[in-house]
Amino acid sequence: MEDLKKTIRSYAQVSDADMEFGLRFYKKEIFKKGDYLLQSGQYIRNFYFMKTGCVSYYTIEEGTAQVMEFFTEGYFFTDLYAYIQEIPSESYLEALEDSVVYTISKTDVQKVFDHSHQLERFGRLSMQRTFVINFQRINQLRNLSNQERYLRLLEKRPTLFQRVPQYLIASYLGLTPVGLSKIRKRLSQK
Amino acid sequence: MEDLKKTIRSYAQVSDADMEFGLRFYKKEIFKKGDYLLQSGQYIRNFYFMKTGCVSYYTIEEGTAQVMEFFTEGYFFTDLYAYIQEIPSESYLEALEDSVVYTISKTDVQKVFDHSHQLERFGRLSMQRTFVINFQRINQLRNLSNQERYLRLLEKRPTLFQRVPQYLIASYLGLTPVGLSKIRKRLSQK
DNA sequence: AATATTTATTAAACCAGTTTAATAAGAATC
DNA sequence: GATTCTTATTAAACTGGTTTAATAAATATT
DSSP states (O other): OHHHHHHHHTTSOOOHHHHHHHHTTOEEEEEOTTOEEEOTTSOOOEEEEEEESOEEEEEEETTEEEEEEEEOTTOEESOHHHHHHTOOOSEEEEESSOEEEEEEEHHHHHHHHHHOHHHHHHHHHHHHHHHHHHHHHHHHHHHSOHHHHHHHHHHHOTTHHHHSOHHHHHHHTTOOHHHHHHHHHHHHTO | OHHHHHHHHTTSOOOHHHHHHHHTTOEEEEEOTTOEEEOTTSOOOEEEEEEESOEEEEEEETTEEEEEEEEOTTOEESOHHHHHHTOOOSEEEEESSOEEEEEEEHHHHHHHHHHOHHHHHHHHHHHHHHHHHHHHHHHHHHHSOHHHHHHHHHHHOTTHHHHSOHHHHHHHTTOOHHHHHHHHHHHHTO
16 A cells, blocks of 8 residues: 555655554455446445546436546545535446555544544645646636647546547547547647 | 634534634735735735625636636635645636625644644535535536526526626626627527 | 716627537457 | 447537627716
8 A cells, every 4th residue: 555655645744653543444445347436326435546447437417428537546536526425426436447446434534534633634635636626627627628628638648548438538528529529630630 | 703703613613712713813804896805926825704795716818807706705715726736826816896804824724723623624624615616616517508507606696696797707607798698688588 | 967988788700519320440259 | 250339430410609890778977
């Protein structure tokens, strides 16, 4: 769990004792391609850390998947919206590849935060990080064209395009497969 | 500062001693209509709580204002993006009405969190609340039509339409004034 | 009250996406 | 290697917005 430890310490100073206390609650889990970590209607009880693999986070709107995010190596993830509010999820977490994760239950997270002010701070700061990412996301949705968002994704997460079918990337960008195909054609003609 | 106190306690249990400790750092400030609490290029050093009034939070993209949010009574606000990252702001906070706020500096916030685990928890939970709101925002940008978003806003914050000029609301919805006018016409014809 | 300024609507031409449907290309399975 | 299934592209008609410009309505100023 070295990479989990390192990721936590990239957010906040945590003593060895507190770190050990916290890490004891994490368990390793393995999902096969196609497995669901979560399905719509279920309560989400766990937080995840992606060791290796890829999980898509999506809802289904009027019959078609709307991909919110692709979680890859080093991501902390869950259905944070349902997790925070303790409401049944309206989303899916599906392994797009065989994936290895470390996972901790929400009740254990609470124990960890109660026990350690340092780890509660980690919790606050990782929420802040999530805020920053979501803020950028909103800005990009508002201020960039679809073509620009496609180009940014290509630049920022180039490996995604090898790992994930294009129609899911189209969905992630808020497009239809046809729309993305048009953008790609337009770009290739220059 | 009763309403500030009440709002804090709506997030987390806070003892009278800790609450008193925290509130001592807040100062009352008054802004006149048209005043800037923040301008692009400046560092934002404070967190605000809106007692009475209205402040718009916007960037300028290619010469035109892009309104991110209208902060009204009971809102905690700042340019959270620049605040968290301690980078120069790219945004403006402008009073659309004479406004009374309570404000605390970031360094004092840090003091408060260091001193009180309960208030650090308030900090984490208010970040969570912000996450939930941003998440809904992203979902609405992705999944709703402009018309639907207009109708939701009308339903959720009806008083805004009396307080704020329509072209700013158009901007908030990610539209041009012409676009919003068309939507309103289309709706009125039914 | 008259005038100037700001804000909102309308019209016309345009554009980047959509939907539907057909086709082509690629990957998996027998 | 042929067949089937999945994924990507293309075409055509359509749609909900955009831009620009003119006009109308509301608000502020003298």
